[in-house]
Amino acid sequence: QVQLVESGGGVVQPGRSLRLSCAASGFTFSSHGMHWVRQAPGKGLEWVAVIWHDGGNEYYADSVKGRFTISRDNSKNTLYLQMNSLRAEDTAVYYCAREEETVAGTDYFGYWGQGTLVTVSS
Amino acid sequence: DIQTTQSPSSLSASVGDRVIITCRTSQNINNYLNWYQQKPGKAPKVLIYGASTLQTGVPSRFSGSGSGTDFTLTISSLQPEDFAVYYCQQTYRTPRWTFGQGTKVEIK
Numbered sequence: 001q002v003q004l005v006e007s008g009g010g011v012v013q014p015g016r017s018l019r020l021s022c023a024a025s026g027f028t029f030s031s032h033g034m035h036w037v038r039q040a041p042g043k044g045l046e047w048v049a050v051i052w053h054d055g056g057n058e059y060y061a062d063s064v065k066g067r068f069t070i071s072r073d074n075s076k077n078t079l080y081l082q083m084n085s086l087r088a089e090d091t092a093v094y095y096c097a098r099e100e101e102t103v104a105g106t107d108y109f110g111y112w113g114q115g116t117l118v119t120v121s122s
Numbered sequence: 123d124i125q126t127t128q129s130p131s132s133l134s135a136s137v138g139d140r141v142i143i144t145c146r147t148s149q150n151i152n153n154y155l156n157w158y159q160q161k162p163g164k165a166p167k168v169l170i171y172g173a174s175t176l177q178t179g180v181p182s183r184f185s186g187s188g189s190g191t192d193f194t195l196t197i198s199s200l201q202p203e204d205f206a207v208y209y210c211q212q213t214y215r216t217p218r219w220t221f222g223q224g225t226k227v228e229i230k
Contacts, residue, residue, distance in 0.1 A: 035219070045158075045166065045209055047219040059217035095165055106172040107213050108156040112165035 002026040002111045004096050009116030012086055022079040022096030022113055030054065030074040033099035035109060036081050038092035048094070049081065064090075086120045093117050124149050124215045128208075128222035134230040141197040143225045145210035150190050154214035157186055157195045160224075161206045169208075170195065197227075205229055 008020040022034070036048040049070040051058045058070050069082040079096050093115040100110035125148040135141050145155065153173035158166040168177045170186035173193055183198045197204055210222040 044224045045160075045211075045221040047221065050217055050219070057217075061218075100171075102172055102175075104153075104172055106154050106156075107216075108168050108171040108211070109158075109166070110168055110177075112167070115165055 002098070004098065004111055004113035006094065006096055006113040006116040009094065009118045011119045011121060013122050014087060014120055016086055017082070017084045018086060018118060020081040020083065020094055020096075020116060020118070022081075024077045024079065024098075027098070029072075029077040033101075033107075034070075034072060034079045035097045035099060036070060036079075037095045037097055037109070037112075038090075039095070039115075040089075040092045043092075046092075050099070051079070083118070086118075088120050091118060091120045123218050124151065124212050124220055126210055126212050126220050126222040128210055128225050130225060131223065132226040132228060134228045135200050136230045137200055137202055139200045139230075141200050141204075141227060143195045143208055143210075143227075145188075145193045145195070145222050147191045147193075147212055147214075149215070151212050151214035153189050154212055155186075155188065155193045156211045156213065157184075158209045158211065158221075159204075159206045160209065166209065200227070 003025045005023045035050045049060045051070045067085045071080045095115045096113045097109040098111040101107045127146045155173045157170040160166040174186045185196045207224045207226045
């Protein structure tokens with residue numbers, strides 16, 4: 001069965017860095033685009049970043065552009081999010097999600113990890 | 123970016139009620155609209171994709187409709203396990219996926 005397991009969250013001081021990982025299993029990882037989505041405490045969902053199935057393209061939300069880097073290692077079935085220059089407003093649960101493409105050309109997030117909490121605080 | 127506006131932001135309903143949640147986008151997105159359900163402490167789960175296609179395993183009391191800028195999620199007969207927060211998501215203007223602000227469905 002499809003599994004996505006995030007790790008790497010924790011408490012970090014403003015301005016510092018953190019790297020999140022998402023270990024994938026139960027499917028052909030290299031066939032799917034992968035996303036990071038975050039949710040601040042008590043708030044809604046915010047899309048953060050995407051990386052193409054082959055790592056050929058990556059895109060970011062304006063709120064993290066220039067500070068966060070998404071990457072993947074298809075040989076290890078693992079997705080990453082390198083977060084630099086962290087701010088208090090980056091405090092959130094971070095989810096990785098697998099993109100599904102439909103025959104009609106639409107797409108959606110079909111599988112999600114359980115999330116990992118990042119707290120940015122001094 | 124395309125703005126997605128859900129309404130209401132919250133609602134109270136009883137078991138057996140028909141519930142309708144709407145999502146309006148600032149631009150025509152054809153049918154590039156998905157609906158997710160999120161329960162406390164859990165990851166979101168897709169219910170509807172492509173505006174009206176029911177995800178495998180999702181109960182048939184959930185349905186989606188709409189095209190262009192106006193969309194609805196309908197729960198035909200609310201069940202106890204349906205109390206949750208519901209989000210719409212547009213995937214038309216990628217790579218800028220955006221979610222609505224959410225609708226919390228509470229017990230009356």
